[in-house]
Amino acid sequence: xxxxxxxxxxxxxxxxxxxxxxxxxxxxxxxxxxxxxxxxxxxxxxxxxxxxxxxxxxxxxxxxxxxxxxxxxxxxxxxxxxxxxxxxxxxxxxxxxxxxxxxx
Numbered sequence: 001x002x003x004x005x006x007x008x009x010x011x012x013x014x015x016x017x018x019x020x021x022x023x024x025x026x027x028x029x030x031x032x033x034x035x036x037x038x039x040x041x042x043x044x045x046x047x048x049x050x051x052x053x054x055x056x057x058x059x060x061x062x063x064x065x066x067x068x069x070x071x072x073x074x075x076x077x078x079x080x081x082x083x084x085x086x087x088x089x090x091x092x093x094x095x096x097x098x099x100x101x102x103x104x
Contacts, residue, residue, distance in 0.1 A: 001042055
């Protein structure tokens with residue numbers, strides 16, 4: 001599956017219209033800086049990018065009250081961990097203003 005297909009998967013399974021899926025995937029990809037990778041196979045990406053995909057799959061659905069991640073940054077390179085945490089926090093707050101990323 002490509003990055004775009006991965007991000008769309010939760011919405012596609014729920015029968016969300018394609019135009020809405022495309023818009024939501026584009027928004028989450030932009031927030032997590034995955035837009036350049038949307039057409040790439042996820043298996044060919046770095047661990048950091050794969051973790052961003054996991055975060056994105058949780059954030060892409062707007063019909064849930066909360067999203068829980070268990071240590072979402074454990075595979076992130078320690079040098080990039082803070083940047084990804086800040087990016088994920090920003091994406092979560094823009095995607096769901098009432099959500100918060102705790103204990104990254």
